[in-house]
Amino acid sequence: MTAETEPGFPQRPGLRQVLLEVSGVGERAGGAFRAALAVAIPAAVGLANGHGAAAALSALGAFAVVYGERRPYRTRWKVVAGYGLALISCATVGAGVGHLAGAASVGAWIAVIAMMTAVVVLAAIWVDALRERAPGSFLLLLCAELSAVLVLDGTASSPAVVLWTAIGAVVALGVAMTPALLDRHGPEAQAVTRAGAAVDALARQPHDDLLRRRAIHALHEAWDCLDDAGLRGQAVAPTDALSRIHRRLLAVIAFAEDQKVETSVSEEELDLMVLPRARVGERLRWGLRRPRIPVLALRLTVACVVAGGIAIAVDLGRPDWAVITAAMILHQGPDRVTGSWRALNRCVGTVIGVGVLAVITPVLGSAVLLILTVVVLMAGTEIFLVVNYAIAMVFITPLAMTLGALAPQEPLSEAVIGRIAETVIGVGVAVVTLWCVRPRGYRAVLLDSERRVVDAIEAVEADGPADAGRRRRRLEFELEAATTAVSQAGFSDPAWMLTQWPRHHRLHRQGYALLTKQG
Structure with a gap:
């Protein structure tokens, strides 16, 4: 028996699939239009009222619209409003740190890196425990980082950053809900x-x-x-x-x-x-108790601190870029193989992305063209963010670099070389962290997940109708968690996973048979 011949065994993705697969792009056209609109509306109003390029900062709050996609309108407004408040909070924290740190210095960058580490660890734990959809904690971290850098460099004031983020978040809520007027279901x-x-x-x-x-x-x-949606x-x-x-x-x-x-x-x-969605309290209670959470937190902390420290030590201009690179690779808790592929995607996408920035830089001196550029880059980010990470980085890189300075302030050649060097540091640290920090953590995660599946099956099979719905919801939750665990173990260590496969296969057949009333 081998991993290649065992039916259902998780198969590692190939290079072509990782770099070029774009399935599902067509389904995201509506979301891309809404993301672009959420930036364009407040930016255009701000521009018309004399605020110039600063109006592009509304993109920080407009990120909230991304989190509402695919959700029914009955709950979408709550999700977008919640993430809008989270983005405003991140902007406030980031801008506050940038203001207190003063001018750019080693001490100031240490404060920014510490803030970024805390934000991404806390946000990643929350997202992972609730099993939230992509983009997860990444946009929250990006908002906090850009807010800090804008204030630290003196490009924008703290009140301006927070105000424009709030305006973007409010507009994002309206844009997210507008399609309900045409088709509420x-x-x-x-x-x-x-x-x-x-x-x-x-x-x-x-x-x-x-x-x-x-x-x-x-x-x-x-x-x-x-x-x-209330239709069940x-x-x-x-x-x-x-x-x-x-x-x-x-x-x-x-x-x-x-x-x-x-x-x-x-x-x-x-x-x-038919199982109603597990409540937030249930998902937190079931999700926070897993060994996956401390592994995720430890890896993120180590990678962010080390990447930022190296970037400061070699005196690169933007050590925050090295930190966010490492965090973007690790924030969703990938296995070693998937994380390594993601690192490759980051490198390829960043190199192309800075090339795109080099092409568009001549037009960024105009506030109108700068805002139009941000709108287009925001739409591209929404289309590809969960479809193909390498292509997404082609849009994210110039978007982040443009917002981070509201038109590059350092010479273009220095910006290109610096961002690539910082990306290499972040990627290298993230990959080393994946392979060296708790390198066999996937084993504890899988064994814990399978134990929880057994407990959930026994609870569902127990006599008595009391609380049957909650027990069935927990079984589905545990089966999904174990499916993720087995994929990560199978990618990281196929030989070991094959020894666990018969038990996993039997448990999942039994669990899903209970959920579908078969057997």
Whole structure:
């Protein structure tokens, strides 16, 4: 038995897939338009009122619109408003540190690096425990970093940074909710469509374990979306369509298991299989107790401090760039292989990105063209951020460098060389950290995850209807966590993972059978 021949075993992505895959770009066009609009509206108003290039700082708050994508409008406003407040808080903290640190000096950069480390560690723990979607903690860190640097360099005042961030966040909320005027159930319909496509893919290859997990995950994600929208249990088109997809999934799984195919499932039986989204308190309670959290925090702390320290020691102009490079690679808690690929993406994307900056620099002296550039770069970032990291960096690099100075203040050649050197330091430190700090941490994470799956299965199988919904929600939560753990272990150490695979395979079959009422 080998990793290549074992059905369902996680397979490492190839170089071509990592650098060139762009599946799902079309689905993000609407989000890109909203991201661009969230920057363009306040920037244009600010420009018209004589605020010039400073109006581009609204992009720091406009990042909030990204977090609302794919969520139903009934809860989207809460998410965008919450992240908007988080971005304003990060801008306030960053600008405050920049103000207190005074002019750029070794002591000032140490303070900025300490602030960045604290922000990304706390934000990454929160995002990881809640299992939030991309972009995770990255945009929060970017907001704090740029705010500090803008004030530290004297490019903008602390009140101006906070004010424009707040304006951007408020506009982002309005932009995020505007599509509800045209189709108030658009996100739910799209989630149902994705679930249907995943079940169709499984129907074509019913014995593929990976496709089965994707189909079940997409199904429950769609039910979560309907639940958040308040449509679960109502006789409306999205709910009826998802019920049919759910029944089809049951039939496909029964066929794959050589079981009797149920031609009809009652609404009461189907209702037992549909799990409302776990509450924030539940997800925090289940997520914070994992060994994955201290590993993530330790690696981020070590990498940020070391990368920033090296950049200061060799007297580079922007040590914060080395810190954010390391943090961007590590903030989602990747395994060693995925993290190394991400580091390669960062290098390739940054080199191309600074090339893009070199091309557009001549136009950045005009406030109008600078703002238009930020709008375009913001849209590109939204399209590719969760699709292809290397391409995303082509947009993120000039966006961050442009906002960080509101047009480069140092000579272009020095800026290009400096950012590439700082990127190399950050990438190198991040990769070394992945391979040397808790190098076998994935083993403890996997074994802990599997133990939690066993506990959750036993709880669901226990007699008595009391709190059955919460126990089933926890089982789904633990199965998803274990799926992530097994992928990371399989990528990092296939030989060891193969020794654990039979137990993992058995547990997941048993757990997902309970969730779909099979067996």
